[in-house]
Amino acid sequence: MKTILEEIDESPKNLKNLTRAQLEQLAAEIRKTIIEVVSKNGGHLASNLGIVEITIVLHYILNIPPDKIIFDVGHQVYTHKLLTGRYKLFNTLRKYKGISGFPNSEESETDIFTTGHAGTAISAGIGIQTVEQERKNGAKTVVVIGDGSLTNGITFEGLNNLGTSKKNLLIILNDNNFSISKTRGSVSYYLTRLITMPVLAKSRDEIKEIIEKIPGGEQILKVSKDIEQKTKYLVIPGGFFEKLGIQYFGPIDGNDIHHLIDVIKNIIDKEGPIILHTITQKGKGYKPAEENPEKFHSIGTFNINSGYPLSTIKTTGSFVGEFLEQAGEKNDFYVITSAMEYGLGFDGFAKKFPERFFDVGIAESHSLIFASGIVKAGKRVFVGIYSTFLQRTYDQIFHDICLQKLPVVILVDRAGIVSGDGPTHQGIYDISFLRSIPEISVFSPYSLENLNNIMKIALQSKKPMVIRYPKELLPEKLDEIRQNGRFLCIGLGSIAQVAKQACLLLNQEGINLDFLPEDHVKPIDDKIKKILSEYDKVITCEEAILPGGFGTSILEFCNENNIQCKILRIGISDTFIETGSREEILESLELDVIGIMKKIRSFCEDA
Ligand SMILES: Cc1ncc(C[n+]2csc(CCOP(=O)(O)OP(=O)(O)O)c2C)c(N)n1
Structure with a gap:
């Protein structure tokens, strides 16, 4: 028999026909899949386990496309990928030529906005809604943002603009009290106060009395009354957001599918910007991640039973x-x-x-x-x-x-x-x-x-x-090769060791190369300035983009000082780099030993 996830993979629309009990079953299947794949491929485990129910409910209620979800940072997008036709590909997560660990608009039209850096989602959502509302096509945009990313400066610029622009944007605040470590700063304290506020314990009449007294309280009451009629959930004043002109709802349990469906169904068609404050558990459903969300925020391969990493690398x-x-x-x-x-x-x-x-x-x-x-x-x-x-x-x-x-x-x-x-x-x-x-x-x-x-x-x-410096541990020591060679290879920083290996092998082939490991990017090392004119040909090697890079600075120096040596710059051309391991990408860019040897060989042999 097919799993629910397999049925959704055949047609994402099948999600709409599920009962609430089946949605819960789906959440369990998703968690199992995420844990299995991340244990083999590495990835952002704890954030993804915490946001399963929110993502399911958004897909259950929205029609994507034309509706859209923008994930801030985007590291919590795994459930979304599993619900949008990428279940069979999911075992290629974060692999070379596999699916990305972040929303990638080149990968799927449902990944409406590519993200990876925090704080961009609200601004992008305002832009999209500005156009969609002009078109009057009723398309909805939902932004999902964590409490950590809420503290980002760009997020605040977005909130500032949103309050006055009055766009119909629903922001789901996924508050798990963690960024990677515990979320820091006064915004985090404020959210905690909202959650633990004594007002929650008060009666509905008392809440009304409090709300009536705050600026804009009547409006809040009007909205909350609608909701009260349809749901039994509390609406408390989120003073900070309300003052910015953004209606605040919550806090509600973001791991409770029933709460989420009831509340989101009720607020999704409301006019104007809304923030729904949900409380989730980072790492939910996998004990080691629940107990140590920090360690499981982003993790390499690990043993599912013990939660122990399969390898620990010193960085x-x-x-x-x-x-x-x-x-x-x-x-x-x-x-x-x-x-x-x-x-x-x-x-x-x-x-x-x-x-x-x-x-x-x-x-x-x-x-x-x-x-x-x-x-x-x-x-x-x-x-x-x-x-x-x-x-x-x-x-x-x-x-x-x-x-x-x-x-x-x-x-x-x-x-x-x-x-x-x-x-x-x-x-x-x-x-x-x-x-x-x-x-x-x-x-x-x-x-x-x-x-x-x-x-x-x-x-x-x-x-x-x-x-x-790179994540990978640099070698203890790296020496130069000076043997009065005709050619000089300069290896910068993290790629120097690879470049040296290439030079050693080329020397065995009879190509007479000196090698210099280099640490100065700017200003150019005096040592290099002095020796460049001793060589017919110079090769620079860097693990970086070539335009404006280290090799370019050597080229400029030679040009300005009338130094005649020919220069080959080895590095990365003017492009973006896809997903994969460092080794795979270096190989594909011909920045591994073999690739570097090939480039140097043809440059040196060329008259
Ligand atoms: C500009 C920027 N700085 C740092 C990071 C690294 N980073 C990735 S996720 C994350 C924490 C995000 O916390 P939150 O938004 O609360 O999401 P959670 O993982 O808790 O669900 C950080 C700091 C980033 N992606 N972008």
Whole structure:
């Protein structure tokens, strides 16, 4: 007999005919599938387990398309994928040429808006509804956003606009009290107060009395009266949202299919912006994830029975974290993260020096201006950000750090190709945009020994400084090859070890190559400037986009200084990178040993 999930995979419309008991059965089938696949492929387990019922109910009530769901961040999209014809493909989740772990509008028309970075969904929803409402076609848009992403600055810009634009947008707030770690900041306290507010315990008449007294209370009462007639659920004043012009409903149990159906059916056709506050359990249905949602937020392969990871890899970030922990004993500096304490390996520092550690929520732009203020006031600070999220802080690096020549140190993790998360998360663009900002020094270490030395420089730095490194552990040490070769290969940062291997093999073939591991992106290393003219041909290798990259800076330098050597730039062409493991992607881009050998061989053999 077919499972309900298989029947829905044949035709997603079959969902509409299910009884409530069958919807619950479906939720169980979905959880089982997600746990099985994520245990083999890795992925965002806990967030996806918490949002199963909300997603089922939205698909049950909406007609997609023309109706739309936009998932903020998008890491919680697995149930949506399973309900929109991708069940059979689900075992390829996050794999090379498989389905993405995030909504991807190139993958399905039901993934209406590609996401991966937090805070974009409300703004996109307003844009879509602006046009749909003009068309008067009745198409509905629902935004699903977590309490962590609600704290993001762009979300607030969206809410600010939404209240006055009055678009018919339903925002489902998926409040599980967690970002990756516990959600930080006063918005989170506010949501907790809403949930635990004593008003919940009061009688309906008392609630009415309270609501009547608040500004706009009559309107709230009018709406809540409608709902009261149809459902038995409480409506309490969500003062903050109401004051922004957004009707607030809830909080309700977001893991209860019955509550969700009753409430969403009643509010979905209402005019104007609405926020429905749902409380969910992150990791629901899988004990290890319920007990440790932080660890299971994003997890590699694991044993389903025990919940233990199948492999634990040490990251370059954990090396950086240990450095900070040790250096923190003798040096007085602060450390800041935007909701990525564990991913960055900063948890040790946070435990040891809680008064010097700040998790500011998903707020990368704020984190850098906050850091500028700290430096301005005379203290040293390290800010950790993943390369892909650094993209939204260009102006802070320009306006708040470099223009004021403030020696903020930015530790850029996940630089280079990133496994599993796909095009939204690749750390390959930072070199190009950082190079264009005056005053900044950018380093891309090639070994742990080299990284350690750069971190020591950072402790004393008098200039703004970026240190970018991959997730994968760098080699302990990496030496140059100098043998008076005709050709020189310069390997930058994370790809240097691969480039060196290629050079060693090419030397065995008789191609006379020297090799230099390089850490300076900007300014160009004096050592390189001096030796370029000694070679007929120079090859640069970087795990980054070529336009505006490291190789380009060498090309520009040679051109400006009339250095005659021919240059081959090896890196990534002007493109987005699909999902896959780092190894698979490097191979497909010919950035593995064989690919690099092939490119260098044909360049060197060419007269
Ligand atoms: C701009 C940005 N910064 C950081 C991240 C990394 N990140 C992915 S999910 C997540 C937490 C999201 O929390 P929440 O919105 O509450 O969703 P939950 O996982 O709890 O369901 C973070 C910080 C991101 N995707 N985008």
